[in-house]
Amino acid sequence: MNTTDNIVEKKIAVLLSGGVDSSVVVYELARRGLKPDCFYIKIGPEEEAEWDCTSEEDLEMATAVASRYGCRLEVVDCHKEYWDRVTRYTMDKVRAGFTPNPDVMCNRLIKFGAFHEKRGRDYDLIATGHYACTETDAEGRKWLVTSPDPVKDQTDFLAQIYDWQLRKALFPIGHYVKDEVREIALREHLVTARRKDSQGICFLGKVNYNDYLRRYLGERPGDVLELETGKRIGSHRGLWFHTIGQRHGLGFGGGPWYAVKKDVERNILYVSHGFEPRTAYRQDFPIHDFHFLTMPVDMQRITFKIRHTPEYHPAVLEQTGPGSYIVHAEQPIQGVAPGQFCVVYDERHHRCYGSGEITV
Numbered sequence: 001m002n003t004t005d006n007i008v009e010k011k012i013a014v015l016l017s018g019g020v021d022s023s024v025v026v027y028e029l030a031r032r033g034l035k036p037d038c039f040y041i042k043i044g045p046e047e048e049a050e051w052d053c054t055s056e057e058d059l060e061m062a063t064a065v066a067s068r069y070g071c072r073l074e075v076v077d078c079h080k081e082y083w084d085r086v087t088r089y090t091m092d093k094v095r096a097g098f099t100p101n102p103d104v105m106c107n108r109l110i111k112f113g114a115f116h117e118k119r120g121r122d123y124d125l126i127a128t129g130h131y132a133c134t135e136t137d138a139e140g141r142k143w144l145v146t147s148p149d150p151v152k153d154q155t156d157f158l159a160q161i162y163d164w165q166l167r168k169a170l171f172p173i174g175h176y177v178k179d180e181v182r183e184i185a186l187r188e189h190l191v192t193a194r195r196k197d198s199q200g201i202c203f204l205g206k207v208n209y210n211d212y213l214r215r216y217l218g219e220r221p222g223d224v225l226e227l228e229t230g231k232r233i234g235s236h237r238g239l240w241f242h243t244i245g246q247r248h249g250l251g252f253g254g255g256p257w258y259a260v261k262k263d264v265e266r267n268i269l270y271v272s273h274g275f276e277p278r279t280a281y282r283q284d285f286p287i288h289d290f291h292f293l294t295m296p297v298d299m300q301r302i303t304f305k306i307r308h309t310p311e312y313h314p315a316v317l318e319q320t321g322p323g324s325y326i327v328h329a330e331q332p333i334q335g336v337a338p339g340q341f342c343v344v345y346d347e348r349h350h351r352c353y354g355s356g357e358i359t360v
C-alpha cells in the first residue's frame with residue numbers, strides 16, 4: 001500500500017471481482033484490522049444467451065472471499081450504464097473511423113463512475129486491484145504512479161479518470177508485482193489463488209469484439225486499396241473491423257499487408273505491402289483534448305504509451321493550443337491510430353500526467 005495513504009479512519013468500499021487481485025485487496029485491508037464493504041459489479045452480456053460467461057462463478061468467488069474476512073458483499077447492477085455509456089462511446093468512435101479504448105472509459109464511466117453514483121458516494125475511498133500506485137506531494141496533491149510490474153501496470157487504463165476519482169481511489173496491491181500477489185493468495189489459501197487473469201475487454205469477457213461491433217454497426221462493405229499505387233487489393237466488410245497497425249487477419253493474397261489508413265467518407269481501407277512498411281510508422285503526431293489527472297503540468301520531455309504494452313517511448317511535446325500537442329517521438333512508432341489514447345508520463349515514467357486522444 002502507498003505509505004501516504006492514511007486509511008485506518010476511512011470508510012472503504014472494495015470493488016471485488018472474484019479474481020485474484022481484488023481478493024488480495026481484501027486480505028491486505030483485513031490484515032490491517034479493517035473490514036471494508038465489498039461490491040461486485042454486475043454487467044450482463046446484453047440479451048444474447050450465448051454471450052453468457054463466467055459471471056456466476058465470479059460472484060461465488062467474490063462471496064467466498066468477502067465472507068472469509070467477515071465483510072459484507074453487495075451486488076451493484078451497472079448493466080444499463082455500461083451498455084449506455086461505454087458502448088455508446090465505443091460505437092461513436094468506431095463509426096467515425098477511430099480506435100476507441102473501452103477499458104480506459106470503463107474506469108471513468110463505470111468503476112469510478114456509475115458505481116460511485118449508486119454506492120461509492122457513501123465511502124471515503126474506493127479500493128480496486130489495479131496495478132497502479134499513488135503518491136502525495138508536499139502540497140497534498142495526489143498523483144498516479146506506475147506499478148513496479150511493467151507488464152501488469154494499468155496506469156494507462158486509469159489515465160482518463162477525473163481528479164476527484166483519483167483522490168478517492170486506493171490501490172492496495174499496486175506496489176506488488178503479479179507473482180507476489182499470487183504468492184500471497186496461495187499462502188493465504190484464497191479460493192481465487194489459482195484463477196486465470198481476466199482477458200479481453202473488461203466486462204465483455206469472452207464476447208468477441210468483432211461480434212460486439214457487428215451487433216451495433218452491422219456490416220458496410222467497401223474497397224481495400226494499396227496506399228502507394230491505388231491498386232484494388234480486395235474488399236472489407238466494414239472499416240470498423242480493422243485497426244490501423246493491423247497486420248494479421250486481412251486475408252488478401254500477395255501479402256503481407258498492413259492496414260495504414262481509413263477514408264471514412266469513401267469507406268476505403270488503405271493498406272501497404274511488407275512486414276514493416278514505412279507507412280506503418282509515425283514519429284510526429286498530434287493529440288487533442290488532453291486530460292490531466294491531477295493538475296495541468298508543463299510537459300516537455302516526457303515518455304508515452306499508445307498501447308497496453310510494457311514499453312514507454314521517449315518524446316518531446318510541443319503545445320499547439322489548449323489541450324493540443326504534437327508528440328515528437330525519439331523513434332518512429334508503429335500503428336499510431338486516431339482515437340487511441342496517448343498516455344503521458346514524466347521522463348522516468350514514474351508519474352502519469354494524463355492522456356490525450358490521437359488526432360486524425
Ligand SMILES: Nc1ncnc2c1ncn2[C@@H]1O[C@H](COP(=O)(O)OP(=O)(O)OP(=O)(O)O)[C@@H](O)[C@H]1O
Binds near residue numbers: 015039
Ligand atoms: N465485476 C466486478 N465487480 C467489482 N469490481 C470489479 C469487477 N471487475 C473488475 N473489478 C475491479 O477492477 C479491478 C481491475 O479489473 P481488471 O478487469 O483489470 O481485473 P484483474 O486485473 O484481472 O483483477 P482481478 O484479479 O481482481 O479480477 C479489479 O481488481 C477489481 O477491483
